[in-house]
Amino acid sequence: MPELPEVETIVRDLRPALLGRTILRATLSHDDVLRDVTRRRLLGGLRGASIVDLSRRAKHAVLELDTGRRLVIQPGMSGVLLVAGEALSAADAKYAVLRAALDDGRELVYRDVRRLGTLLLLTEAEWRAYDEALGPEPLDAGFTAERFADRLGRSRQAIKKVLMDQRFVVGVGNIYANEALFAARIDPSRPANSVSPGEFAALHGEMRRILTSAIRSKGTTFRDYRTGTGAKGNFQFELLVYGREGEPCRRCGTRLTLTHLIDGRSTVFCHRCQH
DNA sequence: ACGAGGTCCTGCGAGC
DNA sequence: TGCTCGCAGGACCTCG
Missing domain, CATH: 1.10.8.50 (Helicase, Ruva Protein; domain 3)
Known part of the structure; x- marks a missing residue:
């Protein structure tokens, strides 16, 4: 669903709320959004990690952690990210795939109705390979x-x-x-x-x-x-x-x-x- | 090696 | 009203 402008918008909106936050614990409702990582490794890799940066690459959101790992979120056709300060709406709760409790009492939620999206947890080396396989950013000044x-x-x-x-x-x-x-x-x-x-x-x-x-x-x-x-x-x-x-x-x-x-x-x- | 087409999912609107 | 079908902002995989 989201293309570059949609993911860019989400990342800009959420970055201030997420920078410096620590993930206390995370839960996953379905395993079908995982590809190269097990549920155990994903949730274990998020627990206790602090968020160093949130950025966009291509149509994907990238959460950089202080552990050196990156959570890459490919929203597919129907995925969105949100930060909730209160209880989730019924629809948000129903379609929440990943829920990460933050140290300020709020919650980072990946919501995906169709679950065609994918979550990846990459090491530094895996991230470099991932990044290199993607083409150039169309809005980069050097992209003539x-x-x-x-x-x-x-x-x-x-x-x-x-x-x-x-x-x-x-x-x-x-x-x-x-x-x-x-x-x-x-x-x-x-x-x-x-x-x-x-x-x-x-x-x-x-x-x-x-x-x-x-x-x-x-x-x-x-x-x-x-x-x-x-x-x-x-x-x-x-x-x-x-x-x-x-x-x-x-x-x-x-x-x-x-x-x-x-x-x-x-x-x-x-x-x-x-x- | 390339290109065509299928696959993963759920929800919704159109048509019967 | 209640079905069945086709389609929906993506990415990956398998055929031939």
Whole structure:
């Protein structure tokens, strides 16, 4: 669910409440969010650890502990983080997967309705390998249009699929891929190696503009996503194509097309504006 | 090695 | 009203 702007929003909202806090104890409701770690190792690794930092990498939240380990939270489609000062709401309690009691009486909660999310507890070396396997951050100052074109332009895969491939560039998921391709007027189904340098420059600019704007709006809320303060985001009101299939294109009035033929994900575009 | 497609989950809305 | 089906902000894995 959450893409870069949503995770960035959550991390910014929660960082002040978490820095310096110690985790007294933690509980896990389901094991199916674990992959490379056992429940015992995860909970043992959290107990007594202090939180040194909370940051974002790609679409993931990273809790750095004073033990040198990092708790990496991949929210998947429906995961969110919150810090609760009081009893959880019924819905929060029902879908809470990880609950970590903090030394100030509050509680850090990972809530995930579908539990497609994943929790990882990584050593320093494991973190380095994890980080290196991910592509560059799209909003980094050094991530130029040239680097973008060079990374993505070698593939014969559809440009939309490549844009969402976290090995090439991180943080862009289905919503923002649709929006960026519309803004750059590029047909999502075109092979990436057919996209010209000028088109890559436009896509690079639009992707960064849209991600930045979405962070300013605190993300896009369709269903599960909430900011770190529990509010809905506002970028859903600024979407030009995602969720608007059958409605008129904002630029030319043509009815927007929906297809699932690219990577099995819903793709909405204007067949007249995007080539 | 690459690309297509399935898999993990639950909830919700559409259609019958 | 009560079903069944398809789809949903992601990531990983297995086929051919």
